[in-house]
Amino acid sequence: MGPSVLYHCPCLSTSPAPPPPHYPSSSHQFHPLHNLFFCEECDAVRCNRCVSVEVSTYYCPNCLFEVPSASVRAEKNRCARNCFSCPNCRNTLSVVSSDPPETSDTRLPTSINTSGEPPFFLYCNFCRWDSAEIGITFEKPTGLAAQLQRYEDSAPESLEFERLKEHFEPFLRASSLSSSVAVHAAHPGSAAHSHHLHSTSITAAASAALARDIPGVSKYNPVSRTASGRAHRDRTANKDEMPEYKSRVEIAFVGHGSGGGDAEVEYMRRLRQVQTVARLEQRWGNSWAGSLQIKDLKPLRIPLHSKRSKRCPTCTHILIKPEQKAQSVRYKIKLVAANYLPAISVTLPHLNKPTVTSDAAKRTLMKISPQLVDDGTTLQGLVAGKTYPFHLALTNPLYDPIQVRLSVQRVHVTAPTTNAGASPEKARRPPFAISLPTSHFPIAAFAEAWEYEDDEDMMVDDEDFGTGMRGRDKDGRGKTKTVGVLEKRANVTLIGGEVIIGKEARGSIKFNMLVTYTYRSDDPTPSEGDGDMPKNSKPPEVKTFAFYTVVDLGTIIPREEIRPELDT
Amino acid sequence: MPPIRDKFTIHSKAVVCQDVELKGDITIGSGTIIHPKATIFAIAGPIIIGSGCIIEESAIIVNRKKETMRIGDDNLFEIGSRIECPSIGNSNTISTRSRVHHTVSMGSYCVISPGVLLVPTEDEVLPDYTVVYGPSAERRTWSGRGKVQEADLRKKHADYLKETLPKFNRLRRGDGT
Ligand SMILES: [Zn+2]
Ligand SMILES: [Zn+2]
Ligand SMILES: [Zn+2]
Ligand SMILES: [Zn+2]
Numbered sequence: 001m002g003p004s005v006l007y008h009c010p011c012l013s014t015s016p017a018p019p020p021p022h023y024p025s026s027s028h029q030f031h032p033l034h035n036l037f038f039c040e041e042c043d044a045v046r047c048n049r050c051v052s053v054e055v056s057t058y059y060c061p062n063c064l065f066e067v068p069s070a071s072v073r074a075e076k077n078r079c080a081r082n083c084f085s086c087p088n089c090r091n092t093l094s095v096v097s098s099d100p101p102e103t104s105d106t107r108l109p110t111s112i113n114t115s116g117e118p119p120f121f122l123y124c125n126f127c128r129w130d131s132a133e134i135g136i137t138f139e140k141p142t143g144l145a146a147q148l149q150r151y152e153d154s155a156p157e158s159l160e161f162e163r164l165k166e167h168f169e170p171f172l173r174a175s176s177l178s179s180s181v182a183v184h185a186a187h188p189g190s191a192a193h194s195h196h197l198h199s200t201s202i203t204a205a206a207s208a209a210l211a212r213d214i215p216g217v218s219k220y221n222p223v224s225r226t227a228s229g230r231a232h233r234d235r236t237a238n239k240d241e242m243p244e245y246k247s248r249v250e251i252a253f254v255g256h257g258s259g260g261g262d263a264e265v266e267y268m269r270r271l272r273q274v275q276t277v278a279r280l281e282q283r284w285g286n287s288w289a290g291s292l293q294i295k296d297l298k299p300l301r302i303p304l305h306s307k308r309s310k311r312c313p314t315c316t317h318i319l320i321k322p323e324q325k326a327q328s329v330r331y332k333i334k335l336v337a338a339n340y341l342p343a344i345s346v347t348l349p350h351l352n353k354p355t356v357t358s359d360a361a362k363r364t365l366m367k368i369s370p371q372l373v374d375d376g377t378t379l380q381g382l383v384a385g386k387t388y389p390f391h392l393a394l395t396n397p398l399y400d401p402i403q404v405r406l407s408v409q410r411v412h413v414t415a416p417t418t419n420a421g422a423s424p425e426k427a428r429r430p431p432f433a434i435s436l437p438t439s440h441f442p443i444a445a446f447a448e449a450w451e452y453e454d455d456e457d458m459m460v461d462d463e464d465f466g467t468g469m470r471g472r473d474k475d476g477r478g479k480t481k482t483v484g485v486l487e488k489r490a491n492v493t494l495i496g497g498e499v500i501i502g503k504e505a506r507g508s509i510k511f512n513m514l515v516t517y518t519y520r521s522d523d524p525t526p527s528e529g530d531g532d533m534p535k536n537s538k539p540p541e542v543k544t545f546a547f548y549t550v551v552d553l554g555t556i557i558p559r560e561e562i563r564p565e566l567d568t
Numbered sequence: 569m570p571p572i573r574d575k576f577t578i579h580s581k582a583v584v585c586q587d588v589e590l591k592g593d594i595t596i597g598s599g600t601i602i603h604p605k606a607t608i609f610a611i612a613g614p615i616i617i618g619s620g621c622i623i624e625e626s627a628i629i630v631n632r633k634k635e636t637m638r639i640g641d642d643n644l645f646e647i648g649s650r651i652e653c654p655s656i657g658n659s660n661t662i663s664t665r666s667r668v669h670h671t672v673s674m675g676s677y678c679v680i681s682p683g684v685l686l687v688p689t690e691d692e693v694l695p696d697y698t699v700v701y702g703p704s705a706e707r708r709t710w711s712g713r714g715k716v717q718e719a720d721l722r723k724k725h726a727d728y729l730k731e732t733l734p735k736f737n738r739l740r741r742g743d744g745t
Contacts, residue, residue, distance in 0.1 A: 089702060099716035121713070126681055127701045128710040 003346045003390070006030035007337065008512075008548035009047035012313060018548045020411040021510040030550045033344075036337035037319040039312040045337055045547055046319060051310040059326035061305045062092055066326050076152070076287065078301035080145045086124035087282060087297035093122040093131075095141045116141060122299050131299055145301050152301075157288040160248055167245050264292055309333075342404065342443060342517060343395040346551055350388055351381075381557045385503040389482040389496055390553055392436075396443040396491040402517045403440045406495065409512035409548070431502035432509050432556075436495065437484045443493040501556055509553040516546040572611065578742035579619070583730055586738035592631075596742075597621070597641070601729045604737055606645075613637060618658070621645070622726055627662075632670055640676065642722060649680075657696070659719060674698075677715060 008018045008030055019026045028049070037046040058067045060079035071080065084093040097116025119137035122144070123130045131137065138144055152158060271277070278294045285300055309321040321333040382388060396402050487494040499509055521541040577595040578584050584596060585604040592610025596602070597619035607628045608615060615631045618641040623629070627645040630652045631637035640658035645651060648665040657676035662668065666680045669687040674694045680686060681701035694700070697710040733739075 088708070096714055096717070099714060123714060127706075127708060128679060128699045129708070130711055130713050132713055133711055 002351075003348055003551070003553045005344045005346050005392075006550050006552075007033050007036055007045065007341065008550070009036060009045050009050065011047065011050040016548075017409065018512055018550070020409075021512055021550050021552075022411075022507070026550065033338050033341065034336070036341075037310065037312075038335050038337040038340040039315060039317060039319060040335060041315040041317045042312060043545065044312075044314075045341070046310075046312055048310075050313050051319060052313055052316070054309050054311070055306045056309050056322060057307040057324055057326060058304045059307070060302055062302050064326040066324075067304055072304060075145075075149065075301075077304050078145075078149075079304060080149070080301070082142075082144055083302040084122055084144070084148070084299040085285070085302050086127060086129050087299055088129040088294070089124060089127040090282075090285070091124050091126040092302070093124050093299055095120055095138075095144060096123040096130075097141070134295065134298065136299070148299065148301060151298070152287065155288050156248070163248065164245065167243075171242055267292065339397050341397070341545075341547060342402065342515070343397065344515070344549060345393050345395075346553065347391045347393070348382075348388060348553060349391055382499075382501060382509060382554050383557045384501050384505045384559045387498060387500045388553075389498050391486065392495040392497060392551075394443055394493050394495065395446075396493075397446055398519055399445050399447075400520045401445045402443050402519045404443060404493070404515065404517045405438075405440050406436050407438070407514045407516075408434045408436060409514060411511070431505050433500045434497060434511055435483050435500075436497045436513075441485045441493060441495065442488070444488065444491050446491045499553060503559065505556045506558055508555045511551055513549050513551050514546060515549060516544060518542050518544045575614075576740075576742050578740065583733050584740040585733060586740050588740060590740075599726060599730070601726055601733065603627075603729075603733070610637070615639070618643075620723070620726060622722070622729065624649075627651075630670075642719065644722060644725075646682075659715070659722075677710065677712060679710065 010016050010018075011029065018029050031047050035048060037051060038044070039046050055069075058069060058072045058077075059065060060067065060081065060083055062079065062083040063081050065079065065081055067075070067079075082095055085091065086093050097120050098118065100117055118139055119132075120139070120141045121130050121132040121137045136148075138147065153162075276294055277292055278297055282294070282297060283290060283292075285303065290296065290298075307322040307324075307326070310319045311317065312319055318333050319335045320331060322328070323330045323332055392406070394404060482496045482498050484496055485493060486496045501509070519542070521543045572592045574591060575593045576590055579596060579598040579600070581598040582596045582600045582602075584600075584602045585606075587604035588602050589607040589609075591608070593614035594608055594610050595614065595616045597617055599619045600617055600621040600623070602608075602623045603625045605625045606623045607626075607630075608617075608623075609628070609630045611630060611632055613631050613634045613636050615629065615637045617623075617629075617639045620642040621639065621644070623645045624647045626648045628650040629637075629639070629645065630650070631654075632652060633654055635654060637654055639656045640660075642659045643656060643662070644660070645662045646664040646666075649662045650667045651662055652670035653668055653672050653674055654670060656674045657678070659676055660674055660678045660680075662680045663682040663684070665682060666684040667686065668674075668680060671688050671691050672686055672694060673692070675696040675698070677697045678694050679699045679701075681699065684700050684702070684705050686700055686705050695709075697712055699708050699710050700706070701708075
């Protein structure tokens with residue numbers, strides 16, 4: 001894995017700063033840019049961990065039928081049309097008819113009935129498995145799913161589950177009723193109420209389920225003691241009335257075909273050919289634990305997929321909403337962070353393998369890299385005690401130029417120790433120093449490819465920004481610099497940085513980097529005259545946004561691994 | 569190695585497009601269809617292809633051995649497949665971009681699924697109805713159910729090509745005729 005940059009989502013946390021990158025809690029707070037959303041209302045990054053999710057459609061990935069949610073339950077989350085997956089290779093099965101009876105004279109053209117010869121069976125075009133092998137055939141080529149579901153529903157586990165549901169049904173109904181009453185009584189017009197106002201029935205149901213009391217656990221309720229007290233008494237009564245549940249079959253005696261038990265042990269003991277055992281991925285899609293043997297595998301109705309909308313957890317505005325139709329791959333609403341935050345990719349020029357995603361950035365790097373080709377003395381990697389340059393390519397997705405400032409988050413790290421008695425904990429902390437340009441630098445606006453007339457236009461005019469970067473462009477001795485703005489091309493600016501690795505350093509070079517950028521606000525300014533604004537009247541409103549990233553340059557190669565016999 | 573001497577024997581009812589690369593001693597049977605851009609190389613020994621076979625674009629059939637390579641009837645070689653088997657029976661399907669090494673001989677009604685790489689180090693014979701599929705070239709035996717319908721479909725496929733291909737391609741004739 002090459003060097004990487006991940007973006008931070010604070011996930012409603014009160015402190016906007018992420019934990020230091022060597023903390024275990026760091027890893028789950030950072031995400032690739034393409035996984036993040038952006039809420040315009042809250043002006044904040046949102047990730048898949050903090051958004052609230054709603055299903056907008058259920059559909060079959062094979063026939064693309066949109067299944068109404070009522071049928072999803074009844075049909076047990078699987079396609080009820082003619083969509084089945086091969087139990088052997090999980091390819092889609094097709095319904096085929098039997099061959100006509102073979103004539104003795106093979107030279108004669110066999111007449112094949114167009115409507116097909118019964119019995120019909122399911123057939124895999126890929127591995128040539130067919131359902132007749134396990135004795136499943138059909139008189140008609142229609143309504144196969146219903147027939148298979150009848151079989152699925154007759155599985156002992158399925159029957160048991162149905163019975164369990166029946167058993168708990170009255171209790172669940174009573175308790176959900178009383179708890180929803182309790183919730184409303186406890187918080188009249190408070191947070192719960194306002195929450196219900198702008199959330200859908202699904203989230204309301206979910207929150208009611210969460211607010212439901214757990215039998216035997218007393219609920220903390222600061223307000224209205226009387227209402228909840230009464231409800232609690234009711235439930236205790238319910239709990240006492242509940243009859244004991246007796247299972248139909250003892251699981252210990254469930255033999256072959258339903259997983260586990262002595263029969264399976266016996267089968268494994270007599271096993272001669274490992275090919276007769278069904279692999280985990282062949283059994284994974286089953287609703288119930290089944291037999292271990294390949295010959296017992298049954299065709300499965302294809303599991304449904306869902307399309308989901310996601311909402312901002314604070315303002316409940318929709319961040320992403322797919323089009324309803326199963327065939328469509330478009331979105332009605334799509335507020336993704338990649339359209340708001342600059343994309344950053346990192347490369348180590350001495351490794352000479354750019355891992356950049358955008359084409360523009362790649363082209364830029366190709367031009368830069370040849371000057372930095374290593375002279376053979378550097379090792380392929382990051383060796384302790386050495387200094388390496390690294391490149392950050394920042395791509396602006398906005399239609400306006402932005403000003404960016406990078407700063408490395410300070411981490412309290414124990415100073416590098418050189419004495420041999422250093423504790424392993426200290427040695428594991430990677431002592432390294434990062435240098436990055438400290439001043440603002442510009443990134444030009446994003447423009448569609450056809451907007452560039454020639455190469456000159458793609459270069460950004462520094463005068464427009466007046467940031468005084470020019471003085472630092474060359475360091476006087478004609479040597480190419482490593483830290484600073486290396487190149488500006490189209491909407492990509494390439495920044496050079498440097499990492500100095502301590503002699504005894506170990507671990508990975510990972511640091512948090514705060515990215516602050518200012519952009520011209522699109523908010524309609526109360527303008528004097530609708531047409532073109534006079535240039536000198538008022539500067540356009542400028543806004544600032546900041547976000548954290550974690551930059552991972554790679555693992556440090558300890559010095560002793562390179563020259564092991566040096567000290568002996 | 570002596571230079572390869574070309575000798576093409578093509579049945580008058582075979583459809584072999586002009587843009588097919590042939591090298592060495594090759595015999596092509598009646599009703600066999602060879603698409604343009606297919607390659608048949610009899611590098612060492614000759615290649616004999618039976619009747620009713622379909623060899624699609626960029627399929628490659630190579631004989632590296634001294635012995636004659638025999639391909640039976642009604643076999644389908646799909647796009648981009650590469651076959652070096654010393655012998656192949658009848659009604660086999662060699663699917664798209666699959667590759668079978670010269671160590672493998674094939675019976676009849678075998679299926680090599682798309683993309684399969686079948687390159688055993690030791691010689692072996694695939695029994696009739698063997699199906700080789702998936703990235704790790706797993707094997708199973710086909711029940712044979714549906715083979716009559718499949719044969720019928722292949723025949724229709726060949727009939728259609730026999731009519732269509734000559735309309736858009738020059739055909740190649742054997743040396744004799
Ligand atoms: Zn989040
Ligand atoms: Zn379906
Ligand atoms: Zn299959
Ligand atoms: Zn929001």
